[in-house]
Amino acid sequence: MTDTENKFSSGTPIIDKKISRREFVDWIIKGGLFATLAGMILPALAYIWPVMGGGPSKQNEEVGSEDEFPLWGSKKVIVGGSALLVIRTPTGYRAFSAICTHLGCLVDWDKQQREIVCPCHAGVFDQEGRNVSGPPPRPLPTYEVKVADGKVFVKV
Numbered sequence: 001m002t003d004t005e006n007k008f009s010s011g012t013p014i015i016d017k018k019i020s021r022r023e024f025v026d027w028i029i030k031g032g033l034f035a036t037l038a039g040m041i042l043p044a045l046a047y048i049w050p051v052m053g054g055g056p057s058k059q060n061e062e063v064g065s066e067d068e069f070p071l072w073g074s075k076k077v078i079v080g081g082s083a084l085l086v087i088r089t090p091t092g093y094r095a096f097s098a099i100c101t102h103l104g105c106l107v108d109w110d111k112q113q114r115e116i117v118c119p120c121h122a123g124v125f126d127q128e129g130r131n132v133s134g135p136p137p138r139p140l141p142t143y144e145v146k147v148a149d150g151k152v153f154v155k156v
């Protein structure tokens with residue numbers, strides 16, 4: 001008996017093909033390779049896709065009421081998974097990433113000196129988030145702040 005055998009049922013030829021052990025193992029290996037490649041390529045595409053689509057949409061997130069922000073006061077908040085530092089100055093609110101641009105420590109607002117300081121390596125940023133002394137190589141990323149109905153919102 002051969003692997004391929006023709007049978008006739010009501011006049012129609014039917015091909016009955018048996019799969020050999022070698023072919024079966026080949027299919028299992030090919031399936032495993034395909035699954036492995038898909039497992040590597042799909043996460044890479046998922047990572048790239050938001051960039052190709054213009055990035056995630058921005059929205060205003062409430063970070064507190066105006067009562068929580070006295071003049072020259074500050075508050076650290078987590079918004080959209082990001083740590084932010086929001087400060088209130090006489091000219092309005094400002095929001096920055098609370099992650100130091102040197103090695104990623106959390107920065108603090110120094111109300112007395114009116115500057116943003118990093119406790120790890122004495123990095124200093126001014127009220128605009130610009131790196132002014134110490135090792136931080138770049139300014140802090142900034143975020144747009146709006147106030148509506150006594151609530152403070154940050155666009156992230």
Ligand code: FES
Pocket residue numbers: 100101102103104105118119120121122123134135136
């Ligand atoms: S991590 Fe902020 S100054 Fe080094």
